[in-house]
Structures are given as C-alpha cells and as structure tokens.
Amino acid sequence: MKSFKALLVASYGRHYLARAIEGQADISPQALYQVTSRGKQHLGAVGDILEVQETGPEQAVIEKIVERKNLLYRSDAYKSKSIASNVDQILIVLATEPGFSPDLLGRAVIAAETAGIIPRIILNKCDLPNKLPAARKMLEPYIAMGYPVHEMSVKHDPASVEALLPHVQGRVSVLVGQSGMGKSTLLNALIPDAAAQTQEHSKKLDSGKHTTTACRYYDLPPAKESTSAETTSTNSFAGALIDSPGFQEFGLAHLSESELQHAFIEFRPLLGKCKFHNCSHGDEPGCVVRSAVDAGTISAQRVELFRQLRHESHNADTIQAKLK
Ligand SMILES: Nc1nc2c(ncn2[C@@H]2O[C@H](COP(=O)(O)OP(=O)(O)OP(=O)(O)O)[C@@H](O)[C@H]2O)c(=O)[nH]1
Ligand SMILES: [Mg+2]
Ligand SMILES: [Zn+2]
Numbered sequence: 375m376k377s378f379k380a381l382l383v384a385s386y387g388r389h390y391l392a393r394a395i396e397g398q399a400d401i402s403p404q405a406l407y408q409v410t411s412r413g414k415q416h417l418g419a420v421g422d423i424l425e426v427q428e429t430g431p432e433q434a435v436i437e438k439i440v441e442r443k444n445l446l447y448r449s450d451a452y453k454s455k456s457i458a459s460n461v462d463q464i465l466i467v468l469a470t471e472p473g474f475s476p477d478l479l480g481r482a483v484i485a486a487e488t489a490g491i492i493p494r495i496i497l498n499k500c501d502l503p504n505k506l507p508a509a510r511k512m513l514e515p516y517i518a519m520g521y522p523v524h525e526m527s528v529k530h531d532p533a534s535v536e537a538l539l540p541h542v543q544g545r546v547s548v549l550v551g552q553s554g555m556g557k558s559t560l561l562n563a564l565i566p567d568a569a570a571q572t573q574e575h576s577k578k579l580d581s582g583k584h585t586t587t588a589c590r591y592y593d594l595p596p597a598k599e600s601t602s603a604e605t606t607s608t609n610s611f612a613g614a615l616i617d618s619p620g621f622q623e624f625g626l627a628h629l630s631e632s633e634l635q636h637a638f639i640e641f642r643p644l645l646g647k648c649k650f651h652n653c654s655h656g657d658e659p660g661c662v663v664r665s666a667v668d669a670g671t672i673s674a675q676r677v678e679l680f681r682q683l684r685h686e687s688h689n690a691d692t693i694q695a696k697l698k
Contacts, residue, residue, distance in 0.1 A: 553620030627690035
C-alpha cells in the first residue's frame, strides 16, 4: 500500500479530508482522500501535514502527523478541541452588530500569543454606525498595546477588503470569532471560488451533514500582478484561509500560570516586580500590575481576564489531579 504526504484540509470530529501534496511519485497531485485516525494519538487539526497510508480508493489512514509549527486549540478541564495548526496568523473577526464579547476577543488574543501566532483584529460591519463608537471604545486597549485593528465593511466597502489583502497573501490565516460576525462573508470576498472548494469537500464525504461544524482550509487565488501579466510566478505560495465555526466559549484551561503571565504582553515589563512572585494581581500588597491599572497604563478589564484565566487553569489542574 502506498504511503504519501497530505495536507489536512477539513476536519469533522475524527473524520478528515486530506489533499495529497504535489510532487510525489504515483500520487496525483491535489487528490482528496477521506482520512481516519487509528487512535487518540493521531488526532488531526486542519493545517496538519500528514503521512498517510492508502487503504482503498480515495481512502487513507494517518500514520504520522509531521511535527507542527504551532497548534491553536481551546480546552476546558475535561477535553480540548483543535482549531488549526501550522498557521501564521489569526484573524479575529468582530462586528459592530451583533455586539461582540470582549472576553472572547481577549481569549483569542491570549491563545494566539501562547501559540506564537500573530493576532490581527478585524472590526467588521462598520457600515452600521450606531454601535461603532462603542465597539471602538472596547478596542482601545488593544490598539494601545499595538495590535493591528482593521475597520472593515466586507459587504459594502470593497476597498476595506482590498486593504487586508497584503496581510493575508502568502500566509496561512485562521478566521475565528462568534457566529454572525462575518467570517464566511470575508472568506468569500477574499476567495471567489470558496463555494466551489466547499462543494468539492462535500462531494468527497458520504453526506454534507457535518458541514456546519467543520474547520476548512481554502486556497487564496494567486496574487494579481499589477505591473505586468507575463511574470506570474506559479510556484510561490498564494496563501490560505482556514474558516472555523463560530463559537461562544474559548476555554484556555491548558495554559500554565507562567504561560498566562507572558501572554499578556503589557504585563511583560512588570514581570517579577510584584511583591509576591506568584501574585494574582488581585488584592495582594505590593502589586505593580494593580498600580499600573490605577495609573491608567493597563486596562482593568485585561487584569480581570488574567485572573479569570488563572482561576480556570487552577481549577482544571485540581480536577485533573482528582481524575488521576
Ligand atoms: N451590514 C453588514 N452585514 C454584514 C457584513 N458582513 C457580513 N454581514 C452579514 O452578517 C451576517 C453573518 O455573516 P457570516 O459571514 O455568515 O458570519 P459568520 O461569522 O461566518 O457566522 P458563523 O458561520 O455562524 O460563525 C450575514 O447576514 C452577512 O450578510 C458587513 O460588512 N455589513
Ligand atoms: Mg461562517
Ligand atoms: Zn501583581
């Protein structure tokens, strides 16, 4: 039976679709395979490079997951759910309406920081003026910390989509956000044949019933050469977007206290300066983080988020210890 390398392009629970990577003998490039995992040790994530073994026509089983550059996932005390792997950037899609949760935004940024991925914030539906000032207000701490924020109207302002292009070309970006923020609308604006790519995935599956819960990998079209049409370099990577289903919760129970401290980038200059080395930045005496809040240089909301995540992480440790 043939073994070859494939890119995991869609994930439905423990069922995956993977696409053969080009340039392998006896394997038609881009061929799609239904891939299963033999057991828990081979749970895949969209973006994984797999070594698979063919088991039948267009069927294969995972033999190995090539070491990941990074893995973005959520977790509570009991289980974890992967979102994507080997990504360069996370696009956090927010909207003026329905209002977004600042808690989820904060968690997505922390997830990105701990995975070593650049977060880029998109505020969509800026064509709806009523809630724009409130949304901007909630983003102020993130702008102050230097995170890139793009104000967009994917539906009504094509120039705002154009402006995002240079930031997604040549990179693998994952779209995350609550339901209804406009992730799929953005995907379709950036990838005109996204619907066709989805169709091709669905055709390969026995039924389309899992479509709404899937994370999927989409290829960006090759960049248009504005200067001349003759030199379209066919070998350079155009980039990709990974769409994820909207979620309401973003548990980060797997993060250790130290990982958390470092993930809050505005805390970094103050690390180790609190009186107690394991300061929770609550009501301990000599807390420099709280002093920074009082001085207005750190947002109180971010410290609240830190305390909440720290609490969830400790809880998960306690539960895990009891289960052992
Ligand atoms: N006014 C306005 N509406 C928009 C804009 N972009 C998207 N929408 C609308 O917002 C709604 C939700 O968009 P989707 O792209 O389906 O949202 P999503 O984030 O993919 O949602 P899930 O797939 O449920 O996670 C749709 O009715 C879109 O037409 C925009 O720029 N302005
Ligand atoms: Mg969607
Ligand atoms: Zn402190």
